[in-house]
Amino acid sequence: MTTSLADHLRTLPDESLAALLQLRPDLVVPVPADVSALAVRAQSRVSVARALDGLDQFTLQILDAARLTRDPDDGTTSTEAVLAMATAGPRPPAPATIRGAVHKLRALFLLYGPEHALRVVDGVDEVAPYPAGMGRPATELDARTAALCADPAKLRRTLLAAPPSARAILDRLAAGPPVGSVPPGALQAPPLGAEDSVPPDPTNGGAPTGSPVRWLVDNRLLVAVSAGTVELPREVGLLLRRDSGPLGPLRASPPPVAAVAREAKAVDSAGAGQTMEVVRHTEALLELLAAEPAPVLRSGGIGVRDLRRLAKALALDEATTALLLEVAYAAGLAGELELSGATTTRYGADQQILPTGGYEVWRAVSLARRWEQLARAWLLMTRQVGLVGQRDDRDRPIGALSPEAERAGAPAARRAVLAVLADLEPAVAPTPDEVLGLLDWRAPRRSRGREAAHREALVEAARLGVTGLGALTSYGRLLLADVAEADERGGDDPLGLRADAEDASTAVRALDGLLPAPVDHFLVQADLTVVVPGPPDPALAGELEVVAEHESAGGASVHRVTTASVRRALDAGYSADDLHDLFRRRSRTPVPQGLTYLVDDVARKHGGLRVGSAGGYVRSDDEALLAEVLADRRLEALAFRRLAPTVLVTPYQVNRMLLALRDAGYAPVPEDAAGAAVLTRPRIRRAPGRAPVGRTVDPLASPKLALPRLLGVVEQIRRGEAAARAARRAPAVVRGTPARTGPAPVHGHADALAVLQQAVRDKALVWVGYVDAHGATASRLVRPVSIGAGYLRAEDERTEMLHTFALHRITAAVLEGT
Structure with missing residues (x-):
């Protein structure tokens, strides 16, 4: 008797179901309504693909061995059959390693059942249609090809007779995948009387072969499954892999790394x-x-x-x-x-x-x-x-x-x-x-x-x-x-909140422990360069940003004090005494006399001119300095005129006048309406604050739950299973269809899914019994369109509307007329 995955899951204890949910956490989102819904989700294409994505190459090859050794009648295999195929290659892995891979597949429920009657879940063949990169059996492709494969000696002679160009195609397809595309017309025979026009094939000793793909199709080594696609039968692929084994090279451990460890x-x-x-x-x-x-x-x-x-x-x-x-x-x-x-x-x-x-x-x-x-x-x-x-x-x-x-x-x-x-x-x-x-x-x-x-x-x-x-x-x-x-x-x-904790990670x-300690000092050179012998602490870095120009970086950064940098510091509110104190306090070398002279000279000129708005005006107690500004040809564009011996005005705005005077080498200072000097730092614009990127949800992973929570989920699934069993025993009620009282007899959930899948393939009408959102049972005559992602999509035969049914709510499915 065939045992479905749902029936197998019902026999497991709660701890085993919790272990399954722990290994495949996507099955919990959302929590399945009952065991049948859990089985459907565990066999769905999306969930099976996620489980396969986490497997290593060796485990995937062992799963392919289980698929290739299935009995064509009942679809079962055994651990011994898997061992026989996996050890058929030239360098077989240890049997214990193979059994470990089988155990891992059974823990993920990609394989289920006893060791002598293992079954592969349905979604595996849908996600990976070609086990071990080999095609379908010849009996499923073409009757004449099946007849050739049934005679091993004839198949071997035909394969040995293949031209080298055709044999190269076979070897490529045997490595997988077993299907290939061919250009239009490559499979067509030449017109009558045109055989002599086929050019000679140098890879075949000069004998003409025409298209190598057409030769393979004509000799039944390849099967044309469509107008532009050919497929290599499984029997031919196994024969071509006789040296490497049916599964190809098996590597039970990761490839070695030849690199030598550094210090x-x-x-x-x-x-x-x-x-x-x-x-x-x-x-x-x-x-x-x-x-x-x-x-x-x-x-x-x-x-x-x-x-x-x-x-x-x-x-x-x-x-x-x-x-x-x-x-x-x-x-x-x-x-x-x-x-x-x-x-x-x-x-x-x-x-x-x-x-x-x-x-x-x-x-x-x-x-x-x-x-x-x-x-x-x-x-x-x-x-x-x-x-x-x-x-x-x-x-x-x-x-x-x-x-x-x-x-x-x-x-x-x-x-x-x-x-x-x-x-x-x-x-x-x-x-x-x-x-x-x-x-x-x-x-x-x-x-x-x-x-x-x-x-x-x-x-x-x-x-x-x-x-x-x-x-x-x-x-x-x-x-x-x-x-x-x-x-x-x-x-x-x-x-x-933990990301912003006070304790360092x-x-x-x-x-x-690897980085040099931040330094709070620098070394002033005679050429007015400032050397910071290490990473500066934030306070020192902020001061250097104002008073010096950055020249080079590295383990020791280099800055230079210039006239412009000193002027910038004075504009920011430093006085000459502040700058002298800064260099004495931070420097571990004597402050050069040239630096002291530079600061004093720039400070003496700084603020000698006062700028206000008139358009703009310039005033100074130094009449000779104003006379120099008025006669300076570089400032003719400002159109200065003298209002008094100590005042010049211009029609232009203050900011433009400040830039022009500074470009000409002067050191003006703006003042407010009361005549007080305005000392400001440059305005800093900032964008609105943004939180750094936090924990990113991996689209290939699902949240992992602790075992106690998983046991609670299992208990909820058990309660849903009991409720679904009670609903299946209740009489079905048909709404809006008086000619029918509902599907009878009521099938199990797995059997109902099998009926629905068959109806999708045959495009047949089927009576579907389900539990609606209010908990009442109902029936509807529909034509199924597709099944996937936990839902049935079907067209109502009477209203011609498309409806969607959650698979875990379906209680029965009966073909129309049965």
């Missing part, structure tokens, strides 16, 4: 140095955006010209600049500022990208904390930065921060790459090809087709300092563990 200290030192560069470049990038915000295009993101401008100013390539910009945006350090209606940009946009208020907070924390915020945002952001600069479907360039670079699977790709590095020995630096090989073995269904994203993740990890010298750093390993732990506790911290503490 752990060197790896961490290289990574720590890169973290300092990342933080410095990010801060410089945000300062550039503060000085000249980047306009947002109407299609989203920033333009190519602005990205090139930023890259040129930072002396970085565009790919690295785009990465830093995307990470800073994801970390909440940059955002959009809405412009007023009268303000427009050169692109006609109404938004600009510039730093947010969180940028000021970020600058005030330690270097390790700043890096952690950037690295965590990179791990969690759903952006694939490698797409920036490429072309989209409409042949338009993809810009930084544009919606076209959004990819939901990007966080999973990065974490999969880092997980491969984390599972190796510390300081081992595999090549990119070795990393891709490990990913292909670990989860071949997820990794294939995403090689470009994985390579980009390796490059970005190196640029951000997560890896050093090609190996995962110690603090990078801790950061990955912290993020994984945050995902595990997920719902315990819905507001993300383990990754921050580890990185702090």
